[in-house]
Amino acid sequence: MENSQHSNGLKTALPLEGRDAAPTAERSNFPGQVHETPGGGIVLSKLDDIINWARSNSLWPLTFATSCCGIEMMAVASAKYDFSRFGFEVARASPRQADVIIIAGTIVNKMAPVLKRLYDQMADPKYVIAMGACAISGGPFFYNTYSVVKGADHVIPVDVYVAGCPPRPEALLHALISLQEKIKSGKTREQIQVPKPVQAQIKLKK
Amino acid sequence: MVEEIGTTTDGDLIINVGPQHPATHGVLHLVITLNGETIKKVEPHLGYIHRSIEKMCESLSYRQFIYVTSRMDYLSSHINNHGCALCVEKGLQIEVPARAKVIRILMDELTRIASHELWWGAMAMDLGAFTPFFHAFRERETINDIMEETCGARLTMNYMVPGGVMLDIHPNFRQRVHDFIRLFKSKVHEYEEMVTGNIIFQNRMKGVGLLSAEDAISFGCTGPTARGSGVSCDVRKYYPYDGYEQLAFDEVLETAGDSFARYMVRIRELHQSIRIIEQLIDNIPEGDFQAKTKAVLKLPKGEFYQRVETARGEFGVYIVSEGGTTPYRIKFRSPGFSNLSALDHMARGSKLGDLVAMMGTLDLVIPDIDR
Numbered sequence: 001m002e003n004s005q006h007s008n009g010l011k012t013a014l015p016l017e018g019r020d021a022a023p024t025a026e027r028s029n030f031p032g033q034v035h036e037t038p039g040g041g042i043v044l045s046k047l048d049d050i051i052n053w054a055r056s057n058s059l060w061p062l063t064f065a066t067s068c069c070g071i072e073m074m075a076v077a078s079a080k081y082d083f084s085r086f087g088f089e090v091a092r093a094s095p096r097q098a099d100v101i102i103i104a105g106t107i108v109n110k111m112a113p114v115l116k117r118l119y120d121q122m123a124d125p126k127y128v129i130a131m132g133a134c135a136i137s138g139g140p141f142f143y144n145t146y147s148v149v150k151g152a153d154h155v156i157p158v159d160v161y162v163a164g165c166p167p168r169p170e171a172l173l174h175a176l177i178s179l180q181e182k183i184k185s186g187k188t189r190e191q192i193q194v195p196k197p198v199q200a201q202i203k204l205k206k
Numbered sequence: 207m208v209e210e211i212g213t214t215t216d217g218d219l220i221i222n223v224g225p226q227h228p229a230t231h232g233v234l235h236l237v238i239t240l241n242g243e244t245i246k247k248v249e250p251h252l253g254y255i256h257r258s259i260e261k262m263c264e265s266l267s268y269r270q271f272i273y274v275t276s277r278m279d280y281l282s283s284h285i286n287n288h289g290c291a292l293c294v295e296k297g298l299q300i301e302v303p304a305r306a307k308v309i310r311i312l313m314d315e316l317t318r319i320a321s322h323e324l325w326w327g328a329m330a331m332d333l334g335a336f337t338p339f340f341h342a343f344r345e346r347e348t349i350n351d352i353m354e355e356t357c358g359a360r361l362t363m364n365y366m367v368p369g370g371v372m373l374d375i376h377p378n379f380r381q382r383v384h385d386f387i388r389l390f391k392s393k394v395h396e397y398e399e400m401v402t403g404n405i406i407f408q409n410r411m412k413g414v415g416l417l418s419a420e421d422a423i424s425f426g427c428t429g430p431t432a433r434g435s436g437v438s439c440d441v442r443k444y445y446p447y448d449g450y451e452q453l454a455f456d457e458v459l460e461t462a463g464d465s466f467a468r469y470m471v472r473i474r475e476l477h478q479s480i481r482i483i484e485q486l487i488d489n490i491p492e493g494d495f496q497a498k499t500k501a502v503l504k505l506p507k508g509e510f511y512q513r514v515e516t517a518r519g520e521f522g523v524y525i526v527s528e529g530g531t532t533p534y535r536i537k538f539r540s541p542g543f544s545n546l547s548a549l550d551h552m553a554r555g556s557k558l559g560d561l562v563a564m565m566g567t568l569d570l571v572i573p574d575i576d577r
Contacts, residue, residue: 063228066255067573068280070232071324071361075350078343093228106573111233111254114225141274145258166361 029053031184048186055099055125056183057087059176062098064118066105069132069166073104081169086176095121100179102172103158106134106142107149119156125190127183129175130158133165140165157189214239218246223561225254231328231565232572234546243557248550256576263536268294268368268503271536276362278538279574281321282516284313287366292447293512293523294368297505303494306370307448308486312383313353313365314514315479319390320349321517322472322479329469329566330401333410338401345390352382368503370496383487387480394476402473411466415552415564418463425551426544429519430475431568434468436461441515455482468567504531518542518569542568542575 031053032045065073076083077091092098095118107115119126130152133140138150152158159182162175182188212220224235233254239247259278263271272290276283288310295302302310327342350360355376357365365372376382401407417427422435432439440457442450458474460467505527513522519541526535545568552564 064226066233067257068277068361071280074324074328074339075343075347075360078347079340080343080347095226106255106257108254108256110256111225114233114254118226139257141262141277142257145262147256147258168360 029184049184052184052186052191056180059088059099059127059179059183060090060092060097061088062095062101062118062122063091063093064101064103064115066103066107066111067134069104069135072166072169072172073102073131076169076172081173083173083176086173086180088176095119096123098122099125100127100129101156102129102131103135103152104131104166106139107152107155108147109149110147112149112155115152115155125188127160127179127188128152128156128158129160129162129172129179131162131172131175132167133163136161136163159188216241225251228332231570234570234572234575236561238558238561240558243559245553245556245558245561248553248561250546250549252576254576255573257573259577260536260538264533267531268505268533271533272367273362273364275538276364277573278577279516279518279521279540279542279571280361281324281571282317282518282521283361283363284310284317284365285514285516286521287364288314288448289512289514289516289521289523291366291368292514293510293525294503294505296512297508297510297525297527298368298499298503300369300497300499302370302448302497304449304491305493306495306497308490309371309375309495310366310448311450311453312483312486312490313357313363313371315482316349316352316383316386318479318517319476320346322476323349325472325517325566325569326397326401329569330407332562332566333407335401335407338397341393341396341400345386345393348386348389352379352386355379355382367496369499370494372496374495375490380487380490383483387484387487390476390480397473402469408466410560410563411464411469411567412462413464413466414556414560415465415468415567416463417548417552421548421551422463425548427519427548428541428544429515429517430458430468430471431519431541431545431548433458434460434471434567435463439520441513441520445513447512447514453482453485465563465567472569502531504529505533513539516541518571518574519545538577540574540577542570542572546570546575 031049032043035042075081130136134142135152137143138148142148143150149155160175160179162171164171214220219240221238221240223238225233235251235254237249237251238245259274263274272287275286275290279286323342323346327339330338353363354360356379357363417435419435419437422432422437428439436459438457438459443457455478458471458478460471507527507529510525511522513520521541522539524537525533528534553561
């Protein structure tokens with residue numbers, strides 16, 4: 001299997017539940033069973049699984065950093081931590097080309113409509129990671145101030161939360177891998193078709 | 207949200223850069239008036255990361271408010287903390303032990319190197335070169351490791367407290383810093399070879415974004431931005447704190463006033479910071495790392511001001527005390543705010559493509575500007 005060898009660097013990721021596949025598939029996390037025949041092989045899988053597997057391995061993040069966590073996000077992009085190992089290589093400056101938005105930093109009231117618009121501009125399927133205490137809950141300090149949104153999930157839905165102020169690069173890497181696992185197992189918000197949550201109305205001034 | 211796309215009555219084009227734009231280094235929003243490709247006006251819109259830090263400090267004690275300042279200029283978090291600690295010490299007239307002073311300066315200069323390295327990588331990335339970013343982070347991670355060992359954090363250190371530093375240095379600290387200096391000296395020539403001497407880079411930087419010395423003073427520019435225009439303004443030289451007066455280092459000055467001069471100031475400052483570290487690293491005095499202070503600090507009634515030199519310029523802390531456990535008012539003088547105000551003056555008349563090069567050399571940190 002050419003594909004399975006190149007699939008990803010996820011050697012440490014846990015095997016998915018209820019997937020008793022052939023040894024090749026287990027080793028590479030490829031969703032499906034390989035039946036070897038003389039002179040080749042047959043792969044049996046579900047199309048949905050293969051689409052999820054492909055999506056999870058090429059998530060392009062939007063370069064969206066509002067404050068301190070953005071520096072740690074840059075550190076994750078640098079050579080020591082290097083999130084391109086997991087398919088996050090191409091950081092996009094435009095939301096139209098991005099798959100995942102990493103909210104790195106505080107969201108204040110003035111920024112909230114911008115964040116909403118960026119999220120709306122992203123093409124489906126789209127995923128959100130809230131990085132750091134500010135994006136989770138308004139921060140370790142800023143939760144009781146007049147200008148800070150108490151968590152980015154008041155504005156847009158969030159898939160994965162990363163704790164820390166700022167989180168260590170390893171923590172962000174873990175969040176990215178968790179998101180991949182979530183997509184592969186078909187458990188993201190879009191895949192399980194949750195009813196739309198009631199969100200705060202933000203009026204965009206024309 | 208400001209919606210100002212369109213044309214003016216003169217037929218000029220108005221475009222927005224930001225608040226989400228990779229070259230604005232955060233969430234700065236620029237409304238640019240263009241005549242063809244020539245910039246007529248640049249209007250920065252602030253407040254996209256206004257976290258009301260000054261107001262919040264009024265309800266925090268003199269020990270607590272220092273931690274919030276790490277989140278302002280997060281690339282110079284040690285130096286921010288240093289300024290706040292010095293201001294409280296000035297009010298309480300605490301004598302800081304010699305060991306703490308030396309540790310503080312060492313940390314300040316390591317932070318300055320880390321900050322300049324990140325700036326160097328990010329600025330080259332603004333101009334379209336991606337490789338310098340990886341080179342810069344290679345050395346920066348070494349500093350982060352040193353910081354992590356001693357302070358427990360990589361970015362927001364919260365290490366300086368009124369009366370000294372929070373913890374003693376790690377036993378490995380001295381060896382690690384020596385290793386870093388050796389690594390840095392063997393690698394820093396790559397910076398020059400890769401970017402400084404590059405002819406494309408020089409053509410984009412030289413003669414672009416001119417700022418005269420008079421204008422730099424009138425806009426209140428400090429730090430490398432002003433020193434690139436030949437204004438001598440290093441707080442470490444003019445208002446030395448914690449023993450900078452006993453150290454041998456040069457204030458880096460360039461006179462051209464263009465983007466390239468500001469670039470060269472920062473590159474040469476890297477060497478000066480290494481020089482300071484080399485003087486101190488083997489001469490850390492023995493003794494306490496923290497002076498004995500009361501558990502609850504109460505500043506006497508009055509006003510206190512302390513300035514320090516961050517990687518971006520002069521950072522000032524102004525505390526008004528009514529004699530209680532919390533300040534009545536705190537004002538931070540952030541270097542980025544004044545430096546940004548000069549951008550309009552610099553950019554007028556130049557091409558849109560050069561704006562990013564100018565902003566890169568200002569080394570803006572937006573949470574520091576908005577606070």
